[in-house]
Amino acid sequence: MARYAPTNTPIRNYAVAFFLSVFFLYADITHQTFSPLRGIMNGSGLYIQDISRSIFENISFTFSSLKQNKYLLQENKKLREQALQIGIKDFIEKKDNEKKTQVSDFQETLFSTLKTSDINVFKIASIDLRNYFCCSSHKVFLHNPNKIKIEKNFSVFAGTSYVGQTKKTFLNFIEVILLSDNEHVLPIKSDLLYCDARGKGKPMLISCKFDKYDFKNQIGDIVFTSGLGGIFLKNIEIGFISEVIPITSDEIEIVITLKTNPLEENFYGIISIDTNEI
Amino acid sequence: MKFSNHLIVISSVIFGFWLDDYLNQFSIKYSIELNFGFLIFSYWVFAMPEKIQSLAAMLYGLAVDLFFSNVIGYNMLFFVATSYIIHLYVFRFRIFSYFQLSVFFSGFSTFYIAFKYLLLSPYNYSYFVLILSFLVNAILWIGVYLMMRAFRRRIF
Numbered sequence: 001m002a003r004y005a006p007t008n009t010p011i012r013n014y015a016v017a018f019f020l021s022v023f024f025l026y027a028d029i030t031h032q033t034f035s036p037l038r039g040i041m042n043g044s045g046l047y048i049q050d051i052s053r054s055i056f057e058n059i060s061f062t063f064s065s066l067k068q069n070k071y072l073l074q075e076n077k078k079l080r081e082q083a084l085q086i087g088i089k090d091f092i093e094k095k096d097n098e099k100k101t102q103v104s105d106f107q108e109t110l111f112s113t114l115k116t117s118d119i120n121v122f123k124i125a126s127i128d129l130r131n132y133f134c135c136s137s138h139k140v141f142l143h144n145p146n147k148i149k150i151e152k153n154f155s156v157f158a159g160t161s162y163v164g165q166t167k168k169t170f171l172n173f174i175e176v177i178l179l180s181d182n183e184h185v186l187p188i189k190s191d192l193l194y195c196d197a198r199g200k201g202k203p204m205l206i207s208c209k210f211d212k213y214d215f216k217n218q219i220g221d222i223v224f225t226s227g228l229g230g231i232f233l234k235n236i237e238i239g240f241i242s243e244v245i246p247i248t249s250d251e252i253e254i255v256i257t258l259k260t261n262p263l264e265e266n267f268y269g270i271i272s273i274d275t276n277e278i
Numbered sequence: 279m280k281f282s283n284h285l286i287v288i289s290s291v292i293f294g295f296w297l298d299d300y301l302n303q304f305s306i307k308y309s310i311e312l313n314f315g316f317l318i319f320s321y322w323v324f325a326m327p328e329k330i331q332s333l334a335a336m337l338y339g340l341a342v343d344l345f346f347s348n349v350i351g352y353n354m355l356f357f358v359a360t361s362y363i364i365h366l367y368v369f370r371f372r373i374f375s376y377f378q379l380s381v382f383f384s385g386f387s388t389f390y391i392a393f394k395y396l397l398l399s400p401y402n403y404s405y406f407v408l409i410l411s412f413l414v415n416a417i418l419w420i421g422v423y424l425m426m427r428a429f430r431r432r433i434f
Contacts, residue, residue: 010332013331014361018362020336020354024350025354026351027351028351034349034350037344038344129303133307134402136399136400182399200401201399
């Protein structure tokens, strides 16, 4: 009888490790057991990114300074410092004004579209690009330096339309689940079409299934929120019908392309209280 | 194995996953999912089976899950399973050619990707992605193998 080659394989240890991993995986998928831990890790990662970015900028600034001619540096030190100070002040003022203009423009859009003034504007911290292009999970993280209390399931607005809703907050960040996330469901309407559109897990796409014979719309029709879920205000344009895919002989899938591309947005608005307009 | 050596191994695995994170944003548009992190881990187990066993595989998986995954346990599970299978056939691998090794490890990494899609993102599951990723990862394995071998000989 042939002998097995000796290996470093104590199967009991592997079995224990295997079942422990399966238990962790099951607990996390079904009950989100490790969600707070992941939140802390995400927040820490974002902090590290911010810090490393500022360190890198400082180092590159130092190196570029060293490259300057030493004699000229001494000769013109005072003048350059003054000029630099003026330049930096000017730059900061300009950027500050640009930012203020962007924020105020965005706020104006929010006020005129949503007709409510209870809106907080947040700057984007990061978008989960790893999953955004390949997988079902589509998330954005927003900076919340003032730790404004934001509850779960508040609608999030960017550009000229809704982009998602808040999921949770951790450290100084707010996690937002985008409309295109596979777990997100958005009640929509377009003329006679009413349905709950689920994120397709692909950038800027949501879809809903519908009875073929009840479908009276056309490709290109504008789609609005219906407000039936109680989270999003009604009659906000969110996109247009871009594709109709037959599933069975009686059923079709309506694909809706969203109006706002989250990759192009810097500022996100969150309505902080419930309004009576839903 | 010393703790500092474990740190070197886990750092290289984390670097691989970080590279995947960065490159997959672009490669996924061409239906290719790179898997450097998993290939690097497989290399370490393949090269030093007596030093990386069940506990190390599980802890590496946990670290990767914490930094890169959407769920805890996924990389743990795969690292433990991969480690076990590599340990089981480690002496047979010694007589495999580069081609056979690249097919085996690429196949394993494709299984990893397929399982990830099935479990976490079933709507995006695509055989086309899997086939292309298999071919690309098979080529990548050769590069990972040669680079990591040179690295290992210098460090250990």
